[in-house]
Amino acid sequence: xxxxxxxxxxxxxxxxxxxxxxxxxxxxxxxxxxxxxxxxxxxxxxxxxxxxxxxxxxxxxxxxxxxxxxxxxxxxxxxxxxxxxxxxxxxxxxxxxxxxxxxxxxxxxxxxxxxxxxxxxxxxxxxxxxxxxxxxxxxxxxxxxxxx
Amino acid sequence: xxxxxxxxxxxxxxxxxxxxxxxxxxxxxxxxxxxxxxxxxxxxxxxxxxxxxxxxxxxxxxxxxxxxxxxxxxxxxxxxxxxxxxxxxxxxxxxxxxxxxxxxxxxxxxxxxxxxxxxxxxxxxxxxxxxxxxxxxxxxxxxxxxxxxxxxxxxxxxxxxxxxxxxxxxxxxxxxxxxxxxxxxxxxxxxxxxxxxxxxxxxxxxxxxxxxxxxxxxxxxxxxxxxxxxxxxxxxxxxxxxxxxxxxxxxxxxxxxxxxxxxxxxxxxxxxxxxxxxxxxxxxxxxxxxxxxxxxxxxxxxxxxxxxxxxxxxxxxxxxxxxxxxxxxxxxxxxxxxxxxxxxxxxxxxxxxxxxxxxxxxxxxxxxxxxxxxxxxxxxxxxxxxxxxxxxxxxxxxxxxxxxx
Numbered sequence: 340x341x342x343x344x345x346x347x348x349x350x351x352x353x354x355x356x357x358x359x360x361x362x363x364x365x366x367x368x369x370x371x372x373x374x375x376x377x378x379x380x381x382x383x384x385x386x387x388x389x390x391x392x393x394x395x396x397x398x399x400x401x402x403x404x405x406x407x408x409x410x411x412x413x414x415x416x417x418x419x420x421x422x423x424x425x426x427x428x429x430x431x432x433x434x435x436x437x438x439x440x441x442x443x444x445x446x447x448x449x450x451x452x453x454x455x456x457x458x459x460x461x462x463x464x465x466x467x468x469x470x471x472x473x474x475x476x477x478x479x480x481x482x483x484x485x486x487x
Numbered sequence: 488x489x490x491x492x493x494x495x496x497x498x499x500x501x502x503x504x505x506x507x508x509x510x511x512x513x514x515x516x517x518x519x520x521x522x523x524x525x526x527x528x529x530x531x532x533x534x535x536x537x538x539x540x541x542x543x544x545x546x547x548x549x550x551x552x553x554x555x556x557x558x559x560x561x562x563x564x565x566x567x568x569x570x571x572x573x574x575x576x577x578x579x580x581x582x583x584x585x586x587x588x589x590x591x592x593x594x595x596x597x598x599x600x601x602x603x604x605x606x607x608x609x610x611x612x613x614x615x616x617x618x619x620x621x622x623x624x625x626x627x628x629x630x631x632x633x634x635x636x637x638x639x640x641x642x643x644x645x646x647x648x649x650x651x652x653x654x655x656x657x658x659x660x661x662x663x664x665x666x667x668x669x670x671x672x673x674x675x676x677x678x679x680x681x682x683x684x685x686x687x688x689x690x691x692x693x694x695x696x697x698x699x700x701x702x703x704x705x706x707x708x709x710x711x712x713x714x715x716x717x718x719x720x721x722x723x724x725x726x727x728x729x730x731x732x733x734x735x736x737x738x739x740x741x742x743x744x745x746x747x748x749x750x751x752x753x754x755x756x757x758x759x760x761x762x763x764x765x766x767x768x769x770x771x772x773x774x775x776x777x778x779x780x781x782x783x784x785x786x787x788x789x790x791x792x793x794x795x796x797x798x799x800x801x802x803x804x805x806x807x808x809x810x811x812x813x814x815x816x817x818x819x820x821x822x823x824x825x826x827x828x829x830x831x832x833x834x835x836x837x838x839x840x841x842x843x844x845x846x847x848x849x850x851x852x853x854x855x856x857x858x859x860x861x862x863x864x865x866x867x868x869x870x871x872x873x874x875x876x877x878x879x880x881x882x883x884x885x886x887x888x889x890x891x892x
Contacts (some may be wrong), residue, residue, distance in 0.1 A: 383843050383858065384844040384857050386857075406857045407857075408825035468831060
């Protein structure tokens, strides 16, 4: 891509994101899971299922499955990497932080707590793609809700 | 066909610094000045509520509205304008038939046959009807190249369905169904036939009398007209026997405290103030298409689709879906690049295509894909538009790390 790409495409499809798309981390299902959340994006047909194995209130293991575009898959992959081993409250806070970044917060985009997921900051410039990036995180948020 | 692009103000627009290459006409078409002006003129010179005013303006508005009904009838070869019902679009037209004819004709245990290439708008209304009447929906399968499997269609007809519903042209594959033949087979099996013509009327010369189908639905906004106006064409004898769909003003004859009698066709099915501006716009669209000639329109699009198939097949990694002979609809995927990513990338070059399941999830499952990218063509598209798409796809390949072919 030429420098000064005015459309932000080079940032959107940078190597790290394509790498997570093509080699997703923590992909699959857990045989034993504590929480399972399935979410879909009915307008585009993306589907995602997130399994969490909890040890107390710590995410001992996490997997995701489904299908979708590079942004939704890479984002879910990065999310699982980030929350594995964390407490539910921490995971919830990260989801909130990621959502801020998707809504254009430059401060959130600098937050090292988001790790590799910061590579997705450029999605904020593509409003129709924000929902793709949020799919996995929304599933995470759903799974952190207190169970009935 | 003459170059019509100058008639379409929208196409003067630039997107991300590029000429707008609009390849999503199966979703909705752009509008020529002639249609935009007709709607403006209506509100400047003719606006009044129809069918009730005793004053001159109301009479003229009513005449204009009813004149479009006759134009529509002539455009699709309907012998009697009384069988032309104005609705919001093809979706409402099919829902009208499912609700009204369903009440009259479908009982517990009955079968309704559809095909595996239906848009959700010609599937969900039948699912709802089947659920309400304890009937069942049977789906006729497709061949590997995306045409209706006639043997499976015949097998489905052996269940003696009450209603058979199918699309004239597939919005995903561009497949043109042999409507007259399918209708004859369905009639022989004792069924009534409902055809979704949303992707056909804008693109082919359609004659419902020759097709002999019982109901035919289409939308104005997919044929250069405005949104919110569509048409159900039905055989008047059948429509006459059917109960009203919506109740309200305009559709009555006499109203008593607890009962009412209904207006004759077509107004029995047009409750409430109709979309007069929409009908006027549709009338202008029909005049525009007639001036171009529907046979020329069809030839232009079929040639463009053929050119697009040829050019896309030469892009490394492209998979094409659907038959060789088709209307102006081309669905494809490109290597492991998700269709949504493709749509975002080609948009940066000013090329508007659609990505997703195209409201045809059962078909997507049979194609074994979650989504496809889709380019669709209309009167204002050119070979240069296809070339622009192909160039933009090469950009997508480069972004995803595929070397130039």
